[in-house]
Amino acid sequence: MHADASGSVGMSESFEQILARAATRDRANIEKHLAFCDVEGAPGHGVLWRQLVCHMASLVGLPVQMAPQAATFFIADGRYRMQVFALEDKKDGLLTVYMPDMIEQAIAEELLVKTENGYGIPGLRTLAISVQPLDAQNTPDPAPHYKHMIGWNRKALKVTLNATDPSHPQVRTAEALAVVASTKWAKAEVK
Numbered sequence: 001m002h003a004d005a006s007g008s009v010g011m012s013e014s015f016e017q018i019l020a021r022a023a024t025r026d027r028a029n030i031e032k033h034l035a036f037c038d039v040e041g042a043p044g045h046g047v048l049w050r051q052l053v054c055h056m057a058s059l060v061g062l063p064v065q066m067a068p069q070a071a072t073f074f075i076a077d078g079r080y081r082m083q084v085f086a087l088e089d090k091k092d093g094l095l096t097v098y099m100p101d102m103i104e105q106a107i108a109e110e111l112l113v114k115t116e117n118g119y120g121i122p123g124l125r126t127l128a129i130s131v132q133p134l135d136a137q138n139t140p141d142p143a144p145h146y147k148h149m150i151g152w153n154r155k156a157l158k159v160t161l162n163a164t165d166p167s168h169p170q171v172r173t174a175e176a177l178a179v180v181a182s183t184k185w186a187k188a189e190v191k
Contacts, residue, residue: 015050021063029066033089041163042093048166049089052097055175056085059182070145075185083148084185085178095163097174098146100181101133101155111176121173129170130160 037046062074073085088096106112120126134156149156159174
């Protein structure tokens with residue numbers, strides 16, 4: 001389960017395999033959420049949600065878990081586990097990906113550029129992307145599905161995406177950012 005910096009995932013698990021690895025309660029909650037996405041959500045909503053779950057699951061070793069409004073992803077951390085991603089869906093036409101803060105590395109690798117209004121995706125014309133750094137100081141009351149990603153000197157990024165277009169450059173950039181974030185624990189696993 002590896003991915004390159006472009007965001008493409010090699011040997012990724014199929015969505016059915018991800019469901020099979022999930023605990024019974026989590027699997028039921030995933031299926032319930034997808035029923036909403038496919039029936040009541042905007043076109044592309046369920047496709048994008050599945051795509052992002054498959055992508056993030058391919059970067060972690062533990063099964064996906066469901067929290068209210070979010071799928072959460074963990075890696076092994078010795079005898080414990082550490083949360084590294086969350087995929088929030090408030091059923092409002094937006095999907096939010098939470099991941100470890102690696103903004104400086106993303107800028108260095110030219111996945112993002114700093115603009116006067118925030119961040120953008122480099123190219124012929126810079127395309128804006130909603131990326132918000134989070135830490136314990138600027139997020140005093142974090143939601144349960146990402147609260148363990150900040151604090152104890154941990155910082156996170158909140159990337160908000162339109163839930164209707166799975167092939168949008170913002171989605172590809174969010175996937176590439178997740179790959180960059182995963183290099184931190186991938187290197188630790190190699191040692």
